[in-house]
Amino acid sequence: MAVAARPPRRLINRIAGRHPVGVAFAAPYMIFLVVIYAYPIILAIYMSFHDYFFAAPGAHVDRPFIGLDNYITAFEDPAFRRALFNVVVFLVINVPLTVGLALVLASALNTALPFRTFFRASYYLPYVTASVALIGVWLWLFNSDGLVNAIIGEAGPDPTWLVNRFWAMPIIALFATWKQLGFYVLVYLAALQNVPQELYDAAAVDGAGKLRSFQHVTVPGVRSATTLVIILATIVGANFFTEPYLLTGGGGPNGASISPVLLMYQEGIEQNKPGYAAAIGVILAIGVVVVSLVNRFLLERD
Amino acid sequence: MAETIQADDVVDPVAADEAEPRAHQPELRAPGESWKRVGFLTCLTAGALVFLFPFYYMIVGALQTEPNPDVSGAFPDPSNLTLDNFADINTALNLPRALLNSGIFTAGVILGTLVIGLLAGYALAQLEFRGRGVVFSAMLIVLIVPFQLLMIPLYVMIVRWYGLADTHLGMILPFAVNATAVFVFRQFFMQIPKDVFDAARIDGASELQILMRVAIPISKPALLTAVLVTFIGPWNEFLWPFLITKETDMQPLAVALANYISNVAARAANPFGAILAGATVLAIPAVVLFLAFQRKFVQAHLGSSVK
Structure with a gap:
């Protein structure tokens, strides 16, 4: 303790704190955060205000400042509007299903249960598995000759699920809900550990059944977790790419399931308009922050 | 947002490791x-x-x-x-090469996380230095930075400026330190009494020696947890390696399989058989690791999420 209790005397301690070596230990991580997060964010904003494009290596090119042009182009672009609409469709399906199912499942898995490990593993497995692998199975399931149509027969839509303008997005949203649900179950399981048992006991004394104690104890007790789940689901919903790229064959049919990130890939990298793609990224990031703040305000007031 | 993930709110992943989530007592039941x-x-x-x-x-x-x-x-x-489908996908993709690329990508991320993340986690938990609060806040903020904001500028930097397209380094860099793992390390070292390290300091050990001889030997459970949570990121990642690899020789399995699905499958005799065989190979390592260490997985995620 003698060392720890010694007051900082040397200049280096006054500058860098009691353990200056901590600066050195944290420096590689800090450099990583600056290079991989802070700098690219600034670069994204810079690019979004310029007519940025890829030129041959070494070529000296002029990339003029164009103000808000990229942003104006985005909002006038039907593909971008469709992508935003698809994010809304995605969230409208995904968020209520995720919050509802994850909370109910977490509550169920938090009770004394036979085979709890099995149940928990089943619901968690899609989360740890690669999207590309799972999409391979969904392609087979929802193919025109696939098992889903084999089961429901003539009742299936025409054109079939993944090439149907109406059904492409709901299938993507369902896939993402199934894939991610296990993670959110865990978030709620963690939150449930903090709901005092006394509240359940008190509710039971007052004659509340399971349903009422779920409604009046569990739901309010995990409200901050609900905020987190909604915010994380919003971030995922603004970011989906692999599903429209692979499951619906590049945002098909005919752009009906385009996502913002897929559009960024097509415009920024395939069409050589990275400035425009960066602007889409900035709009989305701002959108996610605004939606998160609004959610938080709505869910956590009072 | 950052305030919802508070340090003190978090279950210690290691101490919680042995404890199952508390189950509510089943009440006495009526006949119905x-x-x-x-x-x-x-x-x-x-x-x-x-x-x-x-x-x-x-x-x-x-x-x-x-x-x-x-x-x-x-x-x-x-x-x-x-088993022909496995043979088909093997020839169609050069499966060993794709698995090797996935393995290098994943190993690189795990290595970066263990070295840089462990140093940072230890410093955040046990050392008092100027800027510690900034590092901690930055670590929490990056957990919620949407990748779509970073995707285009990272592509410009890594592919265009540094010429790292079609390299393993280019794949690894954006994921080189897993923030959840840094968090796991910090939580682990927080629960070790400061006296343990102070004793070594009195004996004249340098901080690096303390880290190597005291901290790392006792942090095996945290190392395993960090490897597990880090593994599924790069192993399953599709978008980033897809963006920066054009040469099939450099593609991890997720990218190679996706390209097979979108380009080649239409011409194959039994495309779904081959796709599903490839999907099985891609899924197995993560699924097996998860099932083998389910408790660690669950506790790590319980530990790093809010309560």
């Missing part, structure tokens, strides 16, 4: 309750089977000689079983 219980367990089982079915169907499909998408195809038919 047992039927409700049966209904409840039936629903839960049905849900679990729905969740597991695609995994089962993936394996069944991967083993079929003739793809059978009918209802009967969901049940294995001994006369229609084969």
